[in-house]
Amino acid sequence: MAHHRGGLLRQHDFRSLWLGAVASQFGARMALVALPLVAVGPMHASAWQVGLVGTLGTVAFLVVGLPAGAVVDRVRQRRLLIGTDLGRAALVASLAVPAAPGGVALGQLYVVVLGVGVLTVFFDVAHQSYLPRVVRPEELVEGNARLSTTLAVAQVAGPALAGLAVELAGTGPAVLLIAAGFAGSAAYLARIRAADLRPATPGRSPLAGQIREGVAYVLRHPVLRVLALAGGAYNMFALVLQTMVPVRLVSELGASPAAASAYFSAGGAGGILGAVVARRLAQRLGKYRSAWLCLLVTAPFALLTPLIDSAGRIWLAAGGYLLLWAGATASNVAQVSLRQRLCPPELLGRMNATMRFLLGGAMPLGALLGTVLGAAADARVALWVGAVGLLLSCLPLLRLGVPADRQPG
Secondary structure (H helix, E strand, O other), rough: OOOOOOOOOOOHHHHHHHHHHHHHHHHHHHHHHHHHHHOOOOOOOOHHHHHHHHHHHHHHHHHHHHHHHHHHOOOOEEEEEEHHHHHHHHHHHHHHHEEEEOEEEEHHHHHHHHHHHHHHHHHHHHHHHHHHHHOOHHHHHHHHHEEEEHHHHHHHHHHHHHHHHHHHHHHHHHHHHHHHHHHHHHHHHHHOOOOOOOOOOOOOOOOOHHHHHHHHHHHHHHHHHHHHHHHHHHHHHHHHHHHHHHHHHHHHHOOOOHHHHHHHHHHHHHHHHHHHHHHHHHHHHHHHHHHHHHHHHHHHHHHHHHOOHHHHHHHHHHHHHHHHHHHHHHHHHHHHHHHHHHHHHHHHHHHHHHHHHHHHHHHHHHHHHHHHHHHHHHHHHHHHHHHHHHHHOOOOHHHOOOOOOOOOO
């Protein structure tokens, strides 16, 4: 694992891992938009059928999220990454070669979307667990910052690129472009020279026992437990905001859908900004401080959203949303790097899967809470609950302090 003074992109193995992430993340984000468009366009699917496509694309995380971590700790991780990429490429490409004579059938699309979702869960957990095998511990922040920037850009540009591809070339060429992204990712990952080490966890151990071991490790660890519980609460209240903002802006204040879209686009821009500055902040503050201070400083800007009282003041809330996402992304880079340094290599897959499950599992609860509050009172009340709850969720992070992290990096 060579050290390069010019940065990680000069290191062959990290550059290959990063380029694979670029291709894979764009493929995954494009698929989120393009695959439902296959249902809407060529299939003329009903609203509930399109909704089922979207649901199948996200439900895999809740079903296989924890088992994925145990599997990642059992197998050679680079081989798993390449296999999941090739599997996703084959599934998506199959939509360009319909199984039914009359075209792609809904059943085929459902299988593809669910399969891609499952493989994406395994890829994401393995990818986060594999980075410490490619870079030095002191380079984790830089590596995670570059990968987070890639994800943030893909989240903003991927859906737009998918819509443009479908508009200009149709769904067939669009799905082939997505498949090419996954295949390209596999090709880049295959270029990594570092040995694909044998798993430290015995493959014969019961899967359920290994899952329990990973969950117990997170919940008993003083730092990881705080990150998991505070992060889950933060995500839950963030989803209250995200769910009710369109209702407040469009239904109650009469703003255009484009204005609501601009609000969320500001969040995407904030994510890119946060990823870009994350490394410098972690170097100046340390990972412990950066993990909680970035959230605590930017969380009050969430209070700007429920203060909107006219369509003309959306820009104020959008600015706050940009800063909110910038802080959340910068904090996430520090948190992920911290988790990777604290966790033993043999538990990385299960730790990452448990953290993702706890953090991601809180999001549907937040959407449900926002819906209930909006129906029982109104959207503004729900937004106040979301904003205040988000701010309070950061307070437990103060317990992290600055142990063993007083040096830059």
